[in-house]
Amino acid sequence: METLINTLKGQIISTLKLSDVKPEDIDVDAPLVGGGLGLDSIDTLELLVLLEKEYGVTVPDVNIGRKVFGSVRSLAVYIEENRPKEK
Amino acid sequence: MSRQLYLNSFSALLPDGIYSSLGFIPWTDGQKGPQDVTRRQILDKPYVNFGKLMLPDKLAFGAASLILARYGLPDKEKTAITLGICAGSLSTDLRYMETVAAGFPGPAVFSATLPSSAIADIAIYFGLKGPNRVCAGNAASGLTAFELATLLLQSGKADSALVLSVNAVEPGDFECPLLGPAIARENRAVAFLVSTAPQNQGLGFRLNASFGQSDKEVPCDSGELYFTELTRMLLHRKTGSVAASSCGMSADITITKEL
Numbered sequence: 001m002e003t004l005i006n007t008l009k010g011q012i013i014s015t016l017k018l019s020d021v022k023p024e025d026i027d028v029d030a031p032l033v034g035g036g037l038g039l040d041s042i043d044t045l046e047l048l049v050l051l052e053k054e055y056g057v058t059v060p061d062v063n064i065g066r067k068v069f070g071s072v073r074s075l076a077v078y079i080e081e082n083r084p085k086e087k
Numbered sequence: 088m089s090r091q092l093y094l095n096s097f098s099a100l101l102p103d104g105i106y107s108s109l110g111f112i113p114w115t116d117g118q119k120g121p122q123d124v125t126r127r128q129i130l131d132k133p134y135v136n137f138g139k140l141m142l143p144d145k146l147a148f149g150a151a152s153l154i155l156a157r158y159g160l161p162d163k164e165k166t167a168i169t170l171g172i173c174a175g176s177l178s179t180d181l182r183y184m185e186t187v188a189a190g191f192p193g194p195a196v197f198s199a200t201l202p203s204s205a206i207a208d209i210a211i212y213f214g215l216k217g218p219n220r221v222c223a224g225n226a227a228s229g230l231t232a233f234e235l236a237t238l239l240l241q242s243g244k245a246d247s248a249l250v251l252s253v254n255a256v257e258p259g260d261f262e263c264p265l266l267g268p269a270i271a272r273e274n275r276a277v278a279f280l281v282s283t284a285p286q287n288q289g290l291g292f293r294l295n296a297s298f299g300q301s302d303k304e305v306p307c308d309s310g311e312l313y314f315t316e317l318t319r320m321l322l323h324r325k326t327g328s329v330a331a332s333s334c335g336m337s338a339d340i341t342i343t344k345e346l
Contacts, residue, residue: 016139016195017138017139018135018138018139019126019133019134019135019136019137019138019139020126020133020134020135020137021135037135038135038136042194042195042198043195045194045195046193046194046195049191049192049193049194052191053191
């Protein structure tokens with residue numbers, strides 16, 4: 001899980017092109033949207049694309065999305081639980 | 088009754104470097120031009136969204152920041168923004184189409200596929216709530232933006248106006264059939280702060296500008312080049328005039344230093 005969390009931090013920074021943000025600046029339990037990173041709804045859409053493209057994971061509705069994007073940790077947990085199993 | 092206008096500040100990101108009231112700074116060795124401007128060169132504070140800005144927005148924001156971040160605005164409610172941008176959002180449109188072709192349309196890129204997105208970035212960051220206008224297309228966009236600013240100031244709808252003229256084109260864009268031959272091949276952004284009163288710490292040049300039609304056959308983008316000439320006059324604090332003629336439009340812009 002910790003490896004995935006660290007990977008996600010890097011992907012969030014590169015996907016969203018966050019200036020002046022380093023992986024260690026991201027609090028894994030802090031809200032992703034409306035928190036210190038200054039992410040907005042468009043950024044959430046970018047993260048949805050990232051989930052599908054990199055992990056083959058989709059978010060079916062808004063209520064689940066709110067939980068998934070609650071923090072980097074909740075995002076990692078959702079990926080772990082929903083990514084296609086390797087054969 | 089016409090109001091006297093003042094040109095209080097300026098900035099420019101040009102092929103040779105950064106111009107502002109504070110002087111001229113050439114690009115560093117690793118920078119090829121305005122497209123490579125960094126956040127630290129235009130803003131003292133971190134700005135998490137800077138890296139997300141698409142080329143036209145980045146150039147406009149950069150030029151605007153050099154004025155607004157280092158120079159207080161008198162009244163954010165009465166400060167207008169006018170933007171002239173020759174190629175519109177073409178550069179961003181093409182980047183968006185690349186994401187479509189790759190199978191995952193980029194939401195953030197899509198949201199910037201409007202020429203006015205640069206105005207939104209500036210207005211949100213600096214809290215400007217005055218009117219705004221954007222003029223996109225070949226037809227002397229920068230000169231039109233300047234004229235629109237003077238109209239907003241003369242009509243009392245704003246007390247200050249940030250005038251922006253931006254040319255934003257990436258190398259691959261030249262192959263796009265929508266791009267007219269008159270578009271300059273160099274990226275640049277020029278900004279002026281025009282107000283109805285001289286401001287503390289401002290340059291305080293009296294500004295007289297008149298606009299009309301021109302029958303001279305001059306390429307469209309040369310109108311934007313006159314702003315470069317004006318920028319260099321301001322850098323050296325010189326009084327003088329610029330007679331611009333571009334794509335069916337003419338303008339006489341005179342700046343006079345107040346004693």
